[in-house]
Structures are given as C-alpha cells and as structure tokens.
Amino acid sequence: MLLDVQDLKVSFHSRDGVNEAVKGISFHLEEGKTLAIVGESGSGKSVTSMALTKLLPPEPQCRVSGKASLDGESLLDLSASEMRAVRGKQIAYIFQEPSTSLNPYYTVGDQIAEAIKFHRKEVSDVWEEVVELLDKVGIREPEKRAVDYPHQMSGGMKQRVMIAIALACQPRILVADEPTTALDVTIEAQIINLLKDLRARLNMSIILITHNFGIVDEFADDIAVMFRGEIVEAGPAESVLSKPQHPYTQALINCIPKLGTKQKRLPVVDYAELEK
Amino acid sequence: MELSGDDKAMVSTDGEVKEEPLLEVRDLSVTFEAQRGGFIKCVEYVHAVKRVSFQVRKGATIGLVGESGSGKSTIGKAILRLAPIEEGTIHYGGQELTGLADKEFMPFRKRIQTIFQDPYASINPRLTIASIVAEPLIVHVPAMNRKQREEHVADLLEKVDLPADSMNRYPHQFSGGQRQRICIARALSSSPEFIICDECVSALDVSIQAQIVNLLQDIQDELGITYLFIAHDLAVVEHMCDEALVMELGEIVEQGPTDSLYRSPQHPYTQRLLSAVPRMPTIAGAH
Numbered sequence: 294m295l296l297d298v299q300d301l302k303v304s305f306h307s308r309d310g311v312n313e314a315v316k317g318i319s320f321h322l323e324e325g326k327t328l329a330i331v332g333e334s335g336s337g338k339s340v341t342s343m344a345l346t347k348l349l350p351p352e353p354q355c356r357v358s359g360k361a362s363l364d365g366e367s368l369l370d371l372s373a374s375e376m377r378a379v380r381g382k383q384i385a386y387i388f389q390e391p392s393t394s395l396n397p398y399y400t401v402g403d404q405i406a407e408a409i410k411f412h413r414k415e416v417s418d419v420w421e422e423v424v425e426l427l428d429k430v431g432i433r434e435p436e437k438r439a440v441d442y443p444h445q446m447s448g449g450m451k452q453r454v455m456i457a458i459a460l461a462c463q464p465r466i467l468v469a470d471e472p473t474t475a476l477d478v479t480i481e482a483q484i485i486n487l488l489k490d491l492r493a494r495l496n497m498s499i500i501l502i503t504h505n506f507g508i509v510d511e512f513a514d515d516i517a518v519m520f521r522g523e524i525v526e527a528g529p530a531e532s533v534l535s536k537p538q539h540p541y542t543q544a545l546i547n548c549i550p551k552l553g554t555k556q557k558r559l560p561v562v563d564y565a566e567l568e569k
Numbered sequence: 570m571e572l573s574g575d576d577k578a579m580v581s582t583d584g585e586v587k588e589e590p591l592l593e594v595r596d597l598s599v600t601f602e603a604q605r606g607g608f609i610k611c612v613e614y615v616h617a618v619k620r621v622s623f624q625v626r627k628g629a630t631i632g633l634v635g636e637s638g639s640g641k642s643t644i645g646k647a648i649l650r651l652a653p654i655e656e657g658t659i660h661y662g663g664q665e666l667t668g669l670a671d672k673e674f675m676p677f678r679k680r681i682q683t684i685f686q687d688p689y690a691s692i693n694p695r696l697t698i699a700s701i702v703a704e705p706l707i708v709h710v711p712a713m714n715r716k717q718r719e720e721h722v723a724d725l726l727e728k729v730d731l732p733a734d735s736m737n738r739y740p741h742q743f744s745g746g747q748r749q750r751i752c753i754a755r756a757l758s759s760s761p762e763f764i765i766c767d768e769c770v771s772a773l774d775v776s777i778q779a780q781i782v783n784l785l786q787d788i789q790d791e792l793g794i795t796y797l798f799i800a801h802d803l804a805v806v807e808h809m810c811d812e813a814l815v816m817e818l819g820e821i822v823e824q825g826p827t828d829s830l831y832r833s834p835q836h837p838y839t840q841r842l843l844s845a846v847p848r849m850p851t852i853a854g855a856h
Binding site (some may be wrong): 301307333448478479480482485504506507508510544548549550551552553555556560 | 709745778842
C-alpha cells in the first residue's frame, strides 16, 4: 500500500468559531492506481489533499490530526525541511486554474527548470530535460514553446505545462485538483487522455479531485464520495457509479443533465433529507 | 451593398412571417483591435465574430455553444453594446439597435438583461443585497419610490428562493449558488423580456447547477422571458434549449432544434464536440 490515511481530521479555527472541514476520514491508495475524491465545493476534498503535505495554514489557525503514511513513513509528523523533500518528489500537485498557478513573469521553460533544479540535482542538462518534458505532455515544437510566457499559451497548453512541472520531479503520487474544470470539453478530453497515458507509462498513482462524474467514470479505479467533511461512500468506481448506495451519491449523479435524455426538470439534491 | 439587400429581405419577411422574432441578428461581425509590440507598435485585428445571423423567437431559449475563443460571449456582448460592432444589424422587437445613440439605447438596457459566469466577480462586494438588486430600478424605473423599491426587491428575493433576511447582508456572506441567485434577482428587477445567460451555470457545482437551471426554467414558465443561453456544456444546453447554434472560430457552423442537432450532427466540429463529452453513467433503478 502506497498511501494510507487513517482518521484524518482538519479543523479551521477563527474568531467566528471552529469549522471542521474534514471529520475523520480514512482511505488508501495502491501503487499505479487512481483514486477519485468526488464532492461539492466545501465538502473538504481539496483540504484533504493539501493536509497530506502540510500545505494548509499552521496551528493554531488550522489543526490536522490523524495518520497518513506514505510507504510506512508518517507524513504528518515530518519537520518542515523533511516535508519539502516529500512535496514534488513524492507527491506533486496540479491545480484547477493553470493561469493563476503559473508565474506570468517567467517563461514556462524556466518554471519547469526550477522544479528540476530543486528536486533532481543529479540532472546535468536541465534544459534538455525541460524540452523532453514538454514533448512528453504533448506540446508541439517544445524547443520553441519552452521560451514562451504563460500568456502566449492557451488554457489547455498551460495545463500541460502544469503537468510537466508536476512530472519534473518524477512523483510517485500526482494529486490532480480539478485539473479540467476550467477547460473546454475537447481540451478536457485531451488532458484526461494525457493523464491516462502518463499513468500507464510512469506507473504513477493519481488522486483525482473533482465534481465531474463523467471524467471519474473514464479514469478512476476507486471512488470516495465526500459530503460535509465525511466520506459517505467509497469503493471501486464501477460499482459506485452503477449502483450507488448512499442517497447523496445517487442524488449527485441524478442531478447532472445527461446527453440524449430529455427531462422536464432536473432532480435536485435534497439537503434537508440528507441532514436527518 | 450587400447590407441594403439584406435590409430589403428583412422588410419582406416581416410581412410574411406570422410571428416576428424578438431578436434578429444579421451578418454580425465584431472585430477587436489588439496592439502588438513594445517599441514599434502595430495594430492587429482579431475577427471575433464573422457574419453571424440568427433569430430568437419570443419566449424561446436558444443555446449558443462552442469552445472558449469561439466568439459566443462576444455575440452576447455585441447585443448589449459591450463589444464594437463592425458590420451587420441587430433588430430587437422590430427596432434596429446598431444605429441608435446611447441615450436612445437606454430603454433596451432595461428590456435586455444579463447574468454572467462568475458570481464572485459580477457583484459589488461593498453593497448590500438590497442595493445590488435595486440598482437597475433606480436607473430604469426612476418613478418608483423607496418603499415600492423595497417591496419589489423583497418579492424578487422570494422568487429566487433567498432567505428573507438577506436584504441587508453582503455578498461575502453567501455561497456561490446563492450569489448566482442574487445575480438572477438583479437581472429580473427591471422586468426584462430577454436575458443573456453568459455561462451562468458553468462555474457552479453540479448540484447547484441543477438548482439554478430549474430556477431559470421556473422563471421562464412564470414570466415568459426569452433566454440566450451561452454555454460550453452541451448536456446543459440540450436540457435547457429548444434550439442551438454551434460556433467555431467566430462563425456559426451549425444550427437547428436541439433534438435533431444532437441526434444527427452534420458538421464535423459539432460531431467532435459531442464525442468529447464524457459519457455519464445512468443509474439503473435509482431515483
């Protein structure tokens, strides 16, 4: 087992009180597999992924408890400098909005090179590696595009650059936090195919965070459905999607308009019913 | 020269067609100027919309789909005069809009409203909900006094299912879905006939999206409002719209009733768009 999370709790403390964002969840991830964490905004799915590498604010604003072990090494007890070795090298991230994640003042090549220089000091020709990475994520004429600035690229290309940065450190786990939400359907399909292809070639494990059941169906081995900080349903993707047991999962799948099925009204999630 | 020919065609069809379209766009082209270069300046032209024509019947919902950069939002903006029209005509309720002076266009701003994509960016964080929703009234219905405005706003908030105590609260106290309801209430406040929904559910979670889509349909059933529904989600467009226009690189490549358009897409671009949509599992026996 590559990653094992037990009873993870995250709470945010402010003057207005305590907000329990994640209320004791457990899940695990095998080598080369994809786990999809599905839920609405505010369900705690991004907070969960960020807690693994201490990307959240420090105490006392934010408290994290529970266990998370990567290859038997406990992640939550690591010091700041030990954690830096885990980030990128072991667990790398791709975020939703590529235009805000990239630095507008540096060429995309420089930004990929930065990750290589920091995490893989053994690489002698960094630039060659940059071009190879851009090629790997499917950017045509990589030598030329490496000296482009982010604004010279389209949204899909920027997301490919983000993936190249994540891959630069050859991570064992890639956390993709809503990687296609900001993209068009045709570009979304390309990015998903790219991730699938990379997963097969590099034997990476992927944690896919999303609210889009469509891409989950194409991509994930396992699913964990989160609702208000708890995992309400988990299991193999096929069985969760075809026979969802929890009423929230059923409601969430039902409320998505589906191509080719005309309904008078869309069914909605009945939150009052779920509270009971 | 072509323009005058089109104008004549307009007049003759007006006589024949029983129901005059609420909105008729003919040969609309929008071109943006972009300055390139730092030291030696040169101007480049971006043809965002190229000779686009379509009609919208009163009370209908027409979908406008395409990838980002295809020019679909620009069309919505051009109707509201937020984009420079290079050529073409826009007839609204029989009146030609493109030649009007800004002052003459004002009544149309009351009749045509819009809801934007990002409810975080499209409302002023420093105003209370009551003043946000009342603002179009102050501009377009100056005859209304403070008390009447307040009552009107309270009605609107009830219509969009916001809690009654939201009047004096600020936008940051609301969730994304609730903010989009605020935007809808604001769009409705001047009692428009036509609303341009520019990707108004794209930024929302699927569960919230379903609520907002239903709300827009309820409002249409009750008030008979016409929608121009701009979106890149083909499934939502199929659900919402009677008719759809597919745009690629500033041009309409295919248009028609959603049923036939989705069942047998003719243009390769439409086929490509439809095949890119991830297939959704359908739950057997659930619901």
